[in-house]
Amino acid sequence: MDIDVLTLFPRIFEGPLEESILKRAQESGRVQVRVHNLRDYTHDKHRVVDDRPYGGGPGMLMKPEPIFEAVEKLQRNDSCVVLMTPQGAPFTQARAQAFAKKPHVIIICGHYEGVDERVRQALVHEEVSIGDYVLTNGALAAAVVVDAVVRLLPGVLGHEDGAADDSFATGLLEGPQYTRPPEFRGMRVPEVLLSGDHGAVARWRAEQAESRTKQRRPDLLK
Numbered sequence: 134m135d136i137d138v139l140t141l142f143p144r145i146f147e148g149p150l151e152e153s154i155l156k157r158a159q160e161s162g163r164v165q166v167r168v169h170n171l172r173d174y175t176h177d178k179h180r181v182v183d184d185r186p187y188g189g190g191p192g193m194l195m196k197p198e199p200i201f202e203a204v205e206k207l208q209r210n211d212s213c214v215v216l217m218t219p220q221g222a223p224f225t226q227a228r229a230q231a232f233a234k235k236p237h238v239i240i241i242c243g244h245y246e247g248v249d250e251r252v253r254q255a256l257v258h259e260e261v262s263i264g265d266y267v268l269t270n271g272a273l274a275a276a277v278v279v280d281a282v283v284r285l286l287p288g289v290l291g292h293e294d295g296a297a298d299d300s301f302a303t304g305l306l307e308g309p310q311y312t313r314p315p316e317f318r319g320m321r322v323p324e325v326l327l328s329g330d331h332g333a334v335a336r337w338r339a340e341q342a343e344s345r346t347k348q349r350r351p352d353l354l355k
């Protein structure tokens with residue numbers, strides 16, 4: 134999979150892309166993530182990317198020209214162009230799974246008061262929000278999307294089913310998990326997990342996932 138990110142703050146991606154699973158996924162060639170500075174798509178001396186909104190009002194807007202130029206340079210026949218915006222569709226595990234099937238995703242990160250509306254009109258296939266709050270710019274939100282998508286690509290996690298039991302993947306939250314030691318500060322691991330009875334373990338996990346979801350996220354059961 135190829136991912137191109139358009140942002141005014143490429144350095145925000147350095148940490149997330151250079152650690153752990155995202156780093157290894159790039160090194161193994163399972164994903165290629167390229168981060169582009171939108172200022173590189175300006176042609177004036179001061180590399181201006183913003184301007185005042187028509188009609189007045191506070192703040193600045195991102196100009197359309199650098200974004201159009203960047204997308205038109207990078208776009209292929211199979212590209213999906215995504216705009217990060219708090220007004221977009223909620224970013225869910227289902228949407229992450231859908232993105233993970235796409236060969237090429239271009240992610241546009243806004244800043245200031247957002248982007249000129251013509252970007253949405255002419256370039257964007259999907260608008261995505263990571264939650265009902267407003268960030269200063271789209272780079273952190275795009276890093277969240279890249280992380281959630283890349284871990285779903287085949288071979289990126291340790292084994293093929295690595296993400297299959299995760300919360301939301303099954304429609305439920307994952308149940309509680311334990312590792313060694315079997316007793317820690319008076320808290321014992323449930324006996325069933327030590328029993329070696331795989332059927333009993335699977336039933337216990339399914340019950341725990343169901344009851345945890347009912348308790349914490351009843352909306353997922355509707």
Ligand code: SAM
Pocket residue numbers: 216217218219220241242243244245246247248261262263264265266267268269270271272274
């Ligand atoms: N004025 C815009 C509005 O009210 O919809 C908010 C602009 S926000 C300060 C600047 C940029 O941050 C947005 O263009 C978007 O790219 C990004 N952003 C902020 N919150 C976000 C969220 N919850 N999800 C995705 N992107 C977000």
